[in-house]
Amino acid sequence: MSAVGLQHLFAMPELSHYQLHLFTQFDSFKAALPHISFFSVIYSLSDAREERRNCLACLRDLAFTHSDIQRIILASDEMEARLIGHLSPSRLHGIISKAVSLSHLQAELLALLSETHRINDNVLNHWYVSQSRMLSPTERAILRYMSFGYSIPEIATQLERNIKTIRAHKFNAMVKLGVNSDVGLLDAADILTHLPARDTRGSVLSTPVFS
Template sequence: MSAIGLTHLFAMPPLSDYKLHLFTRADSLKVALSRTSFFSVIYSLSDAREERRNCLSCMRELALNHNDIQRIVLASGEMEAKLVSHLFPSRLHGIINKAVPLIELLDELSALLKETGRVNDNMLNHWYVSHNRMLSPTERAILRYMSFGYSIPEIATQLERNIKTIRAHKFNAMVKLGVNSDVGLLDAADLLTHLPAGEGRRTALTIPAFS
């Protein structure tokens, strides 16, 4: 979602009650965090690997240094929302698929912004967890090896399992993540193996003060 799209979204009730700040650089967000009391940071993704990596890094840093700030991710589609839900190491208040109809997007985002006291306890965040089992340690290990270019026989050797077992675990991971190719699995592996400092589109919200 572009900056223009986010601006239009937050011009509509009930989101129009919030003051929106747009950031495209990580350092700009850091400076703003030192000066402004934000209660929520929303990261809008665009189904790009590099941006997912940057989002992971941003949300992880927020969780470590600004744990009182609500953290929400807007995913470009259901597939990306599943990847974020399964693989992000830092806890999030919510993950929303922004490809849903506008009225649903408004309702879900509004509900999350009203719920600022709890992390990982709301229904919107756990929809993906309840409908898709989490990856097992073996499935995660297979994804990591795949990201480094290991073949199935090589992974079987590393994990001391037979090839059929590795293929079965790989298939299970694909089902859980909703992907049907190695490319989709490598997208997931990116989130497991990278925590780079980067830049991307971020938004921060404050409740306006009325005098």
């Protein structure tokens, strides 16, 4: 959703009492943090792979440094929303698909903003379930090879396993991630291979790269 779209959304009577600050880069938002008391951050994605990775990295860091700020993602579609729900390294207050109708989007956003700082129970429970079903080292290795264009037989050779075993691990990864195609699996691989685990001892926001 563009800046104009967000401005239009927050100009509606139900949301007009919120003050909207627009940032095109996360660095600009970080610079404003000491000066503005933010209640919520709404990160609107544009279906770009690198932006998706940056979004999760930024909100992961924000969860550690400013846990009192609500974190919401506007995903491009339902598939991206599900993928983020499965792979987000930090808890989110909400994930909304922009593919829904404007009235539905407004209603979901209003409901989330009305929850103050309480993380939505459904999203929180889903995050805990996702974390408890993280990929095994073999499943991660398969996704990593797939992201570099390796075929199943080539992956079997690299991992010194038979093809049936590799296919079984691939299927298990798809089930865990909630995807039903190689495209969805590659999207997941893209996030996993570029988003290392966060060191919980760190207290400084990292500097992700924006394209």
